[in-house]
Amino acid sequence: MKIHEYQAKQLLKAAGVTVPEGIVAKTPDEAAAAFEQLGGSLAVVKSQIHAGGRGKGRFKEYPDQPGVVLVRSAAEARENAERMLGSTLVTIQTGEEGKQVNTLLIEEGLDIASELYLGVIVDRAAGGVVAMMSSEGGTEIEKVAHETPEKILTAPVKAGYGLQAAQARRLAYQLGLDANALASAQAFLPKLVQFFIDNDCTQVEINPLVVTGDGQFVALDAKVGFDDNALFRHKNFLELRDLTEEDESEVRASDTGLSYVKLDGNIGCLVNGAGLAMSTMDLIKHHGGEPANFLDVGGGANVEQVTEAFRIILADANVKAVLVNIFGGIMKCDVIVEALLAAYDQVGFTVPLVVRLEGTNVEKAREMLAASGKDIIPATDLTDAAKKVVGSISA
Amino acid sequence: MSILVTEKTRVITQGITGKTGLFHSQKSREYAKECQPDVDVFVGGVTPGKGGQEVDGFPVFNSVAEAVEKAGANTSMVFVPPPFCGDAIIECIDAGIELIVAITEGIPTLDMVRVEAYLKGSKSRLIGPNCPGIITPGIAKIGIMPGYIHKPGGVGLISKSGTLTYEAAWQLGNLGLGQSTAVGIGGDPIIGTTFIDLLELFENDPGTDAIMMIGEIGGNAEVLAAEYIKEHVTKPVAGFIAGQTAPPGKRMGHAGAIISGGSGTAAEKMEALEAAGVVVAKSPADMGKAMQEAIARRNG
Numbered sequence: 001m002k003i004h005e006y007q008a009k010q011l012l013k014a015a016g017v018t019v020p021e022g023i024v025a026k027t028p029d030e031a032a033a034a035f036e037q038l039g040g041s042l043a044v045v046k047s048q049i050h051a052g053g054r055g056k057g058r059f060k061e062y063p064d065q066p067g068v069v070l071v072r073s074a075a076e077a078r079e080n081a082e083r084m085l086g087s088t089l090v091t092i093q094t095g096e097e098g099k100q101v102n103t104l105l106i107e108e109g110l111d112i113a114s115e116l117y118l119g120v121i122v123d124r125a126a127g128g129v130v131a132m133m134s135s136e137g138g139t140e141i142e143k144v145a146h147e148t149p150e151k152i153l154t155a156p157v158k159a160g161y162g163l164q165a166a167q168a169r170r171l172a173y174q175l176g177l178d179a180n181a182l183a184s185a186q187a188f189l190p191k192l193v194q195f196f197i198d199n200d201c202t203q204v205e206i207n208p209l210v211v212t213g214d215g216q217f218v219a220l221d222a223k224v225g226f227d228d229n230a231l232f233r234h235k236n237f238l239e240l241r242d243l244t245e246e247d248e249s250e251v252r253a254s255d256t257g258l259s260y261v262k263l264d265g266n267i268g269c270l271v272n273g274a275g276l277a278m279s280t281m282d283l284i285k286h287h288g289g290e291p292a293n294f295l296d297v298g299g300g301a302n303v304e305q306v307t308e309a310f311r312i313i314l315a316d317a318n319v320k321a322v323l324v325n326i327f328g329g330i331m332k333c334d335v336i337v338e339a340l341l342a343a344y345d346q347v348g349f350t351v352p353l354v355v356r357l358e359g360t361n362v363e364k365a366r367e368m369l370a371a372s373g374k375d376i377i378p379a380t381d382l383t384d385a386a387k388k389v390v391g392s393i394s395a
Numbered sequence: 396m397s398i399l400v401t402e403k404t405r406v407i408t409q410g411i412t413g414k415t416g417l418f419h420s421q422k423s424r425e426y427a428k429e430c431q432p433d434v435d436v437f438v439g440g441v442t443p444g445k446g447g448q449e450v451d452g453f454p455v456f457n458s459v460a461e462a463v464e465k466a467g468a469n470t471s472m473v474f475v476p477p478p479f480c481g482d483a484i485i486e487c488i489d490a491g492i493e494l495i496v497a498i499t500e501g502i503p504t505l506d507m508v509r510v511e512a513y514l515k516g517s518k519s520r521l522i523g524p525n526c527p528g529i530i531t532p533g534i535a536k537i538g539i540m541p542g543y544i545h546k547p548g549g550v551g552l553i554s555k556s557g558t559l560t561y562e563a564a565w566q567l568g569n570l571g572l573g574q575s576t577a578v579g580i581g582g583d584p585i586i587g588t589t590f591i592d593l594l595e596l597f598e599n600d601p602g603t604d605a606i607m608m609i610g611e612i613g614g615n616a617e618v619l620a621a622e623y624i625k626e627h628v629t630k631p632v633a634g635f636i637a638g639q640t641a642p643p644g645k646r647m648g649h650a651g652a653i654i655s656g657g658s659g660t661a662a663e664k665m666e667a668l669e670a671a672g673v674v675v676a677k678s679p680a681d682m683g684k685a686m687q688e689a690i691a692r693r694n695g
Contacts, residue, residue: 122504124584124614127511159512200505230503232478263642274582275556275611278637279679282661285640286678294641327558327565329527329541330422358565360541382562382680 001226003240004048006105008204008224015195018188019219022107024048031081032074034106042109045069045080047089049099050245052223057091059083060098067091067101070109077106102244110218115208116175117141118189120196129157131193133171137208163193180215188217199237200230249312256308258297265290267389268313268322268351270306272297272331280325283382289390292319301336307343314347321352323389325382328359337365341372352377352392356385397531397576398551398596398603399494399520400470404436404535407468409475409483411440411453416474419498419539420453423472426542427535436535438466459490472528472537473497480524481506488519495587496537497524507585514587521587526579527557538579540564548573549604550686551597553590555582555611559637559679563609566683572690575603582611590620598628605631605693607686608673612638613659621667631689634668635676636661 009019023034035043047054047067054067067089071077081104090098115137123130133153136144144151153174155167165186172185196204205223212218226237243251253260259274263281267289271277274296281291293316297309313319326336340355356379357365369378377392379385406423410416420437427436439454439462446457456462459471471492475483480499487495488510502524514521522529528538533547544561546568554560560579567574578593580586590608597603606628610617617636624632639661665675674692676685 122508122584124616125619127585128508129505159508197505200503202504227504229477229501230505233503271558273556273558275554275559275609275637276562276679278611278641279559279562279635281641282637282639283679291640327561329544329558329561330419330539359544359561383678386680 001228001231001237001241002050002245003224003226003237004050004103004242005046005222006048006103007240008222009105009219011199011224012192012195012219012222015198016191017195017219018217019222020107020110022105025081025104025106026085026102028078028081028085031104031106032078035071035074035077038106038108040108041072043071043077044107044109045071045077045084046105046107047084047101048103048105049089049094049101050242051091051093051099053091053093054089057089057094060088060090062087100244110210110220111213112210113213113215114211115220116211117144118192118206118209120193120201120204122202123156126156128159129193129196131155131157131163131167131171131189133175135175137210141207157193157197162197163190165190177211178215181211181217184211184215184217192219199234200227201225202227249315252308253295253312256305258295258305258309258312260309260312261294262316263291263293264318265292266318266320266393268292268295268316268319269325270295270297270309270313270322271325272301272327272336276325276327280323283386284323284390287383287386287390289386289393292316301331301339303339303342306336306339307346310343310347314349314351319351321354321389321392322349323385324353324355325385326357326359328357328361328365330360332361333357333359333365334361334368337368341368341374344374344376349375352389354379354385354389354392356380356382397534398593398600399522399578400529400531400535400537400576402431402434402534404470404494404537405466405468406437406470406472406535406537407456407459407462407466408437408440408453409459409471409473409487410442411455411474412442412445412448412450413474413476416440417450419474420472421451422542423536423538430533430535438462438468441471459486459492463490463492468492470494470537471496473499473524475499477501477503481510484510484521484524485513488513488517492519495519495521496526496528497521497587498526498528498539499523500525502583504584507583510587511585522578523581523587525583526581526586527560529576529578530574531576532574540577540579544568545577546573548575549602550574551593551600551603551606552577552609553593553597553606554579554609556609556637559609562679563607563635563682567607567686570683570687572605572683572686575600584614590616591623594620594623594628598630603630605633605686605690607633607682609682610634610636610664612636612641612661612664615659617664618667621664621671621673624668624673625671631693632671632673633676633682633685633689634665634673635679635682635685636664636668637679639665
């Protein structure tokens, strides 16, 4: 689960991590009032969407308006907010369709001496939490990681111990920071790692992490993601969820216990198991088609779930054909077909439906399909299924 | 011959009084009975607070340590719900269980970080979590896979996925290629047993003649496996990577199956495997054929 920058900063501040003074604004008036309240000669107006690349992003309605902008007066804050609020911001991460901005964060301007990168993640290979830092702060950290991996410094966190002050000092020296900043690093870095651990994060990214003229570490940006599997022990995070940031059909699917991801193609897929579902997308592409979605009905699909799955797939106007690919293991094929047939009637199919079944009780299931009298195209194996579903569109 | 699951394996189920835990314990017991009629492979279950009871002939113990002592268990199949599963695995490690097979899906990642720390230096091996389990066809299965699709034979099968493993086993079986042992390692960010661990075991297992590995997008485990194969594996290897068409930044069901920052793509994994001499299937329909080709290349 992702949250907004302003929410992340509120949580970080409560955990003792230094963030800039900031005020949330949902109207141009609030933006102007925030500028006054901050009391400085300079403030930053920041669009609150989950995607990154906001500074370089521009609005569809105002092609010259950046997603993050410096302002020098309350009037300027108001004018920018008028253009930004309710408009659609397109960044490198939003895709062409962009994201509507409903909230702004107005922050004090800082005396920035240098910009660093700090990320905390779970490193699969090491099997633990790791803190990563780089002197190359800013927006292009992926490029740094790719082209000059030696500029990414790491500190593995020993399970149960957190980041040690010694590790924070080592990072600070490697980054070439002066004595002033050293004390700040020793305080800031362990706190941030502890925040990651205490809150079951999947990522905490501070980019940039700025060092101010007087040597203080301040989290100028904050990208925080939580482990969905651990939300049961952080129930308060659920109210931070912004459903406008999520795809409507993906939310609908997850409410039904389905795993669905919308894609751009025209062949809908309904599959049991994540690996097989991804492979089914690959299979369609391999035979010249384009998958419209990833959909995993899980191990114990019932009539309700299959019906809802069909509805979600068919709600996508691009879908011109549907492929069902089931390998029945413990979940028997005849039980799946029973659900399929019931769902077929409830949904009302208008596009070709190709069904490939294999596994437990497959003979019985195939007979049920054939005897149903419904316009369902049976397939014998994976290749046959792909050819038939791709062919049903081009025919 | 086979790896990890042998005639000596004696299994208890943690979470046996739950519906899923009991169901799969029964199915696994049936399979083991067909294979080894004179032996009790599944010797009981553990549910704290329910020790002394019996469910469908399985004695229930309060703790894993008690099950080890009284029923001679050396293996545990874990169906404990996600919030308590990390702790259940640690209980196994503490009790000296040799093989822990964690089926449970949805364990918090940081709980698994804790489990990893406990595993280091212990004598326990963990398979999973979030996996179908492990089967040595003709001996026993510990997990949720349908037993009949796995024929006994010489292919060591390693996979991150559930139903895709069944698909692979099915294709292999249709070509007369049974399996020595098939292992689902799970698709979570942190798992107990990796591709490399199993490649090493299969390479050293006289009952395994060839190896098939099925990976997916996300992380770099397959790339590390490719490096290992190049250096250490002499047996023919075939592979498949799921998610060739998956878009970046989207999670595809498995917590680990997400491409980020231009790494972990199917293309780079396939390239690494091919460079290590692995025959890589382009289509999931050709996994069995890829194994056949890898074996034929070695023989020809």
